[in-house]
Amino acid sequence: MASVFSKRNGRAFVGGIATSVPGSSLRTAIAGVGMIGRVHMDAVRRTGAQVVGVSASSPARAKEAAAALGVERAFDSSQELVTSDDVDVVHICTPNDAHAALAALALRAGKHVVCEKPLTTDAATAGELAALAAESGRVAAVPFVYRYHPMAAEARERVRDGRTGDVRLLHGHYLQDWLSQPADTNWRVDAIAGGPSRAFADIGSHWCDLVEWVTGHRIAELTATSRTLPRAGGTPRTEDAVQMLFRTDRGATGALTVSQISPGRKNRLWFEIDGATTSLAFDQENPETLFVGSRGENAAVQRDPAVLSPAAARLSVVPGGHPMGYLDCFAAFVRDVHAAVRGEAPAGPPAFPTFDDAARMVRVTEAVLASAADRSWKEVS
Ligand SMILES: NC(=O)c1ccc[n+]([C@@H]2O[C@H](COP(=O)([O-])OP(=O)(O)OC[C@H]3O[C@@H](n4cnc5c(N)ncnc54)[C@H](O)[C@@H]3O)[C@@H](O)[C@H]2O)c1
Numbered sequence: 001m002a003s004v005f006s007k008r009n010g011r012a013f014v015g016g017i018a019t020s021v022p023g024s025s026l027r028t029a030i031a032g033v034g035m036i037g038r039v040h041m042d043a044v045r046r047t048g049a050q051v052v053g054v055s056a057s058s059p060a061r062a063k064e065a066a067a068a069l070g071v072e073r074a075f076d077s078s079q080e081l082v083t084s085d086d087v088d089v090v091h092i093c094t095p096n097d098a099h100a101a102l103a104a105l106a107l108r109a110g111k112h113v114v115c116e117k118p119l120t121t122d123a124a125t126a127g128e129l130a131a132l133a134a135e136s137g138r139v140a141a142v143p144f145v146y147r148y149h150p151m152a153a154e155a156r157e158r159v160r161d162g163r164t165g166d167v168r169l170l171h172g173h174y175l176q177d178w179l180s181q182p183a184d185t186n187w188r189v190d191a192i193a194g195g196p197s198r199a200f201a202d203i204g205s206h207w208c209d210l211v212e213w214v215t216g217h218r219i220a221e222l223t224a225t226s227r228t229l230p231r232a233g234g235t236p237r238t239e240d241a242v243q244m245l246f247r248t249d250r251g252a253t254g255a256l257t258v259s260q261i262s263p264g265r266k267n268r269l270w271f272e273i274d275g276a277t278t279s280l281a282f283d284q285e286n287p288e289t290l291f292v293g294s295r296g297e298n299a300a301v302q303r304d305p306a307v308l309s310p311a312a313a314r315l316s317v318v319p320g321g322h323p324m325g326y327l328d329c330f331a332a333f334v335r336d337v338h339a340a341v342r343g344e345a346p347a348g349p350p351a352f353p354t355f356d357d358a359a360r361m362v363r364v365t366e367a368v369l370a371s372a373a374d375r376s377w378k379e380v381s
Contacts, residue, residue: 026338029053029087031078031102033065036116037093040143041069042327043334044091055081082106082113089139089341092116095193096201100125103140103355107132112139112341114334117205119358121195123366126359133355141337142358144209146269147350148329150303150315151290155273155280156214156349157309158292165276167215170246170254172271174207179240180261182232189237197365198238200226203269204258204368205361209353211271217248219364221379226372229261242368288323311349 026049030037033054044051053073056062062074075081078098082090082105090106092099092115100120106113113133119142120126133140146152158164178184188194188202195201212218223246226239241259248254259265269284272291279293289300304320305313315332318324336352360380367378 026050026088026341027052027086028089028091029055029073029075029081029084030091030093031055031075031081032092032094032098033069034093036143037091038069039327039330040091040093040114040334041071043330044338046331047335047338049089049338052086053081053084078102079105082111083109088112089114089338095187096121096195097193100129103129104132107136107138107140110136110138112337114141114143114337115355115358117142117144117358118195118197118201118362118365119355120362121201123359123363126355126362130355130359139337139340140355141333141340141352142355143330143333144206144213144353144357144361145326145329145333146206146210146284147213147353148315148332149282149284149287150305150308150312150324151287151301152210152214152282153315153350154290154301154303154308154312155282157311158278158280159215159273159275161309164273164278164280167217167248167250167252167273167275169274170211170215170217170248170252170271171256171274172207172211173257173259173268174203174270175257175262175265175268176203176260177263177265178260180263182229185232189231189235191236191238194238196238197369199240199258199260200224200242200368201362201365203260204242204244204256205358205365207256207258207269207271208364209357209361210269211254211273213350213353214271215248215252215273217250217252219246219254219380220249221377222246222364222367222371223375223377224368224371225375226368227259227261239369239372242372244368244371284326287325314348 028044053075054071055075055078056065059076066074082102089112092102103115224244227241228239231237240261244256246254272281281291288303292299305316367380371378
């Protein structure tokens with residue numbers, strides 16, 4: 001394992017956090033500028049930090065992207081980007097199979113790292129990477145950004161302050177349709193570039209991270225079944241859908257459907273928490289309200305910082321009636337991560353998801369695959 005980085009480039013570190021990088025001068029670089037790399041770029045720019053460089057799948061593509069995105073430097077490779085002396089924070093937004101090596105290289109080079117999910121494509125490597133991150137003292141974050149929806153934060157507060165009562169049932173789904181036809185393809189479909197799990201690692205992990213964070217429960221054991229469509233040309237394909245039953249460490253039971261083959265569903269992350277007193281339901285595609293159900297009147301609580309809990313109000317950057325969404329979650333996540341890089345105390349929940357959290361989701365994913373393979377219940381370590 002790499003040594004602890006107590007000093008680098010003459011900068012002092014307190015509690016592992018760089019103390020000499022002033023706010024707006026943080027220098028970031030983004031490895032991979034496809035769909036999500038551009039979302040990271042937008043979020044970074046909203047914090048006031050600079051994007052000093054990008055990398056892509058080839059030097060020519062990096063040059064094209066840098067020109068198109070108004071970024072000064074095009075790195076010839078992602079390895080060069082994550083080790084550059086001119087960079088404080090690296091954002092790794094490549095296909096899944098490149099995450100682990102780039103994140104390890106970046107941490108060893110003393111960088112703070114934001115690495116996309118899934119952190120790695122196997123649990124053993126995820127554990128090693130989380131240990132390396134802890135040892136490095138650098139900020140190491142993973143964008144399970146749905147934690148940053150104000151109404152998801154509101155749900156968490158209502159569980160924590162007892163208004164929901166004991167959590168009994170957790171259920172929901174995360175549904176998409178963009179891989180529903182045999183000819184639909186993407187690097188994610190390939191077991192090397194995407195990893196052995198596709199639908200669950202790609203989107204099921206988001207649901208599990210969010211619901212665990214909102215409730216404070218942990219998925220302790222699970223059983224799962226998966227569906228894989230025949231693919232055009234007979235090319236092997238990773239799982240398209242997973243249905244899972246689970247029990248939590250605090251006695252709740254749950255059911256989750258994850259699918260990338262549900263026609264009409266674009267990015268439908270929905271969960272319900274049934275407590276002893278109220279039920280709470282959140283829909284990522286309609287994130288301005290939280291359903292609060294009871295034996296009396298039901299309510300659709302609207303996002304309005306004037307009436308929400310402080311944790312949710314903090315994330316409401318515009319007044320009620322001015323819809324917020326996914327890009328705002330991302331910006332809030334990056335704002336908190338960069339604040340941590342600058343050594344600032346957290347402004348409030350949510351705590352941003354770390355490599356430890358992401359390694360846990362890789363373990364849940366491995367348990368799902370193992371259970372689907374032998375049709376048994378599996379404990380999540
Ligand atoms: N947190 C989220 O909400 C969220 C959402 C979407 C995607 N993701 C994750 O982000 C990652 C990228 O997904 P995407 O949807 O942006 O995919 P994408 O295909 O749109 O973009 C990936 C880009 O990386 C480039 N690339 C390939 N190899 C590279 C390398 N070695 N160095 C630099 N660039 C390289 C590709 O050419 C492509 O432009 C995946 O790991 C995915 O799971 C996370």
